Amino acid sequence: MTTKIVLEKDVEVEKPLLIEGLAGIGHVGRNCVSFLAEKLEAEKIGELQSHHFPPYTIVNDNKVLESLKNDIYYVEINGKEVILIEGNAQASNNEGHYEIAEEVLDFAEEKKVEEIITIGGYGKGDVVEQPSVYGAVTDLETKEKFEDLEIDFDHEVGQIVGISGLLLGLGERRGMKGIALLGETPGFLLSDPKSTEAVLEVMEDYLDVDLDYSSLDDKVEESQEVLKKLQNLKQNQGEPEQSSDLGYIG
């Protein structure tokens, strides 16, 4: 095995929008995209598997084992085709981040993706009252396009670590354009519903949909469970070699 996308079902698409959000700081990226996939009733069409993920296997509440993976969904919203990628893991080493990003971009290129939105968290290291949504773009034209939304382009973010940055930086080399949306979050919260909602509101606006947030709390609680287990793991089984913070950023 290396890194590969396994499709359960192929879809014929026309320049779809790609939205990515994986496990990371405050779990903002993953919670956003997982919530979007559920609310928009997106269909799971495949998954990305990689030996660059940490060598864990998750035990869920039914004591059933689940491999780490990134799920790929498809949905049409208001006539716009959208592919979503969300999942419980990022690469556990540096080269892995590049390899997984390139694998996603190969798929995106095949599907003729022209726009990418990546979602993550940005840890402030302090309490955050009203979380802002920071933006970083591949080009100034894209910045203009997103200017009317509730996105803060006046921030101090100097770099984006992990797939949320790489998809855009490397995607730009293939002619794709896009934006990274980073929900401001304390950084010490396992899961940050306020920050997640702030980013979702921007997405709601951009996709022109109405989201019912009432189930967001469940979603958040669920991922909080997983993260608590992860904490236990570190205490009970020792911390694996490369589960650096990096694995949970972006």
Add this chain to the structure above:
Amino acid sequence: MTTKIVLEKDVEVEKPLLIEGLAGIGHVGRNCVSFLAEKLEAEKIGELQSHHFPPYTIVNDNKVLESLKNDIYYVEINGKEVILIEGNAQASNNEGHYEIAEEVLDFAEEKKVEEIITIGGYGKGDVVEQPSVYGAVTDLETKEKFEDLEIDFDHEVGQIVGISGLLLGLGERRGMKGIALLGETPGFLLSDPKSTEAVLEVMEDYLDVDLDYSSLDDKVEESQEVLKKLQNLKQNQGEPEQSSDLGYIG
């Protein structure tokens, strides 16, 4: 060299059961499977070699050098064919865990394995009076199958690190089913005979065999010797780069 299975003798089998237990927490997995192989008079049919193992060579009591490896055994019990894998090492890095698990699964697939039992330890970080045996399964049907045995499915294990989890998680993608049995252990014992015996009792039941535990203490003592030497090594030769705790989990 990469990772490969070298067979001394090939066996014709019909959907055998695969049992795995390698060096890990409390040495429960390895001690269990090594004990089973001896008591059931299983025949060694080959070994798995990998450059992902730590770059050690063991000096045994006769001052003879032994390379790290995983031994593969075969035995027929009550008309049931069983392949056992036990050994003194797991991978020393993240990708290595995946590569070794896939190598074992390639072999398992070739041999038409349909069921896998992986054995390991789960460190509580505290004294354990009566060690439970925790179970995690690939699917609910398998859970039902094992429900009548002395397995605790009401535990807090959130993830399994290393090969014991990966064999099941990745094996399930190839249509194999199975269970991970984790002997509860303090985590600070080099070798835990009580925990080992608890898991062996479950295996005794499942395989419908009678095990004579009188030699278990020797087995445990022997592996304790090896582990003490390992401790010495860390003091005398420096701790190698990637001998993370991860290498001794699962």
Add this chain to the structure above:
Amino acid sequence: MTTKIVLEKDVEVEKPLLIEGLAGIGHVGRNCVSFLAEKLEAEKIGELQSHHFPPYTIVNDNKVLESLKNDIYYVEINGKEVILIEGNAQASNNEGHYEIAEEVLDFAEEKKVEEIITIGGYGKGDVVEQPSVYGAVTDLETKEKFEDLEIDFDHEVGQIVGISGLLLGLGERRGMKGIALLGETPGFLLSDPKSTEAVLEVMEDYLDVDLDYSSLDDKVEESQEVLKKLQNLKQNQGEPEQSSDLGYIG
């Protein structure tokens, strides 16, 4: 992706001089070569991309994302053809350093490079009043050639870490000769203009050009901005696995 040089424009050259300076201690190497490229109005002809760079994507002041890369420039000075390589990253792991150095040398060999000058910083761990420029060469003949310049060959440098050493050490195996110029710097300054200027003065002499240093401060300030952001990153997003000091040496 692995490591590759992407040329925007190919140039016909005749035994050009290769000058390298990447992100490192006191940012001396990168600031020198980036300054030279600008002042000599060198033309960008391509870039080196690698999955061995750290998995960051930089957010610049316009909030536009920039992938890590090394830029390649070409210029003719006083009838002498020069190729310059400067950039914001070195490899983030050991093998990566070798792979990137070999990639640059493949390119250099194709272009029939016979001489290489690598520029870096050497951290003293103490205040430096008048920074010296330390030299280390591939051979004694080259040492003689550079003897009349303001280079200190009476120093304590025992080894050069990263690409500035490897390009020369490995290049020598391909018949190339050259010198490493290391600007003495405290080591705790993000960017050291004094040390940078000291090395530039040697280059000015060697290339027989006149440099206007008035804009050096801007250059330095600019890179200082980037480095400050990097510091923020470490606090806000966690420090990535392999961003060892090594990544910023040489």
Add this chain to the structure above:
Amino acid sequence: MTTKIVLEKDVEVEKPLLIEGLAGIGHVGRNCVSFLAEKLEAEKIGELQSHHFPPYTIVNDNKVLESLKNDIYYVEINGKEVILIEGNAQASNNEGHYEIAEEVLDFAEEKKVEEIITIGGYGKGDVVEQPSVYGAVTDLETKEKFEDLEIDFDHEVGQIVGISGLLLGLGERRGMKGIALLGETPGFLLSDPKSTEAVLEVMEDYLDVDLDYSSLDDKVEESQEVLKKLQNLKQNQGEPEQSSDLGYIG
């Protein structure tokens, strides 16, 4: 580049003895074999190069750069053909140790080597008055063969880290036999002449040669210089990612 042996001159040999000693604890292995090569007037026939070595380039006393490498020598002593390998580096990561050992074994197999002697140090963590030479063998027959020499087979060494163990453990799989000789050393000495001499006396006996130790002190001093520079490097340029103690063992 990966890992390769570059021969300057090929030699026709008949089942030569292979002797290995690389940079490691107390620098015993390297100092022994480097001394043997000099005293026996062995001829350099090639070198092993690898991107698994640490990404350093050494600056020697003339300020000339030297790449890390392992040198291969050939000499005939008393009608016995001997190949020697010594050098300033071991692999800087786990897989690298295996890859380099296998490369040496490929060469050894081609040359029909049947016996290997590896030399290293064993750190006691305490003052050593009269250093013993510990032995570990591939098989009991070899142990018998070396029994009459001044080798201590009654020690506590549990494992050998790095190439000195791997060459024997992996070599045994190819039908080669041999012994590891570990000079007892405090572990905190950069270079240990007493331990080096203890091992040399065993070699003197085994090879039936007379060694003049008067120049050993120079040899030791020389390598001490290199090691001191290495210490400086760690302070002045930061410690590279994978220069674990492992790199200096065996």
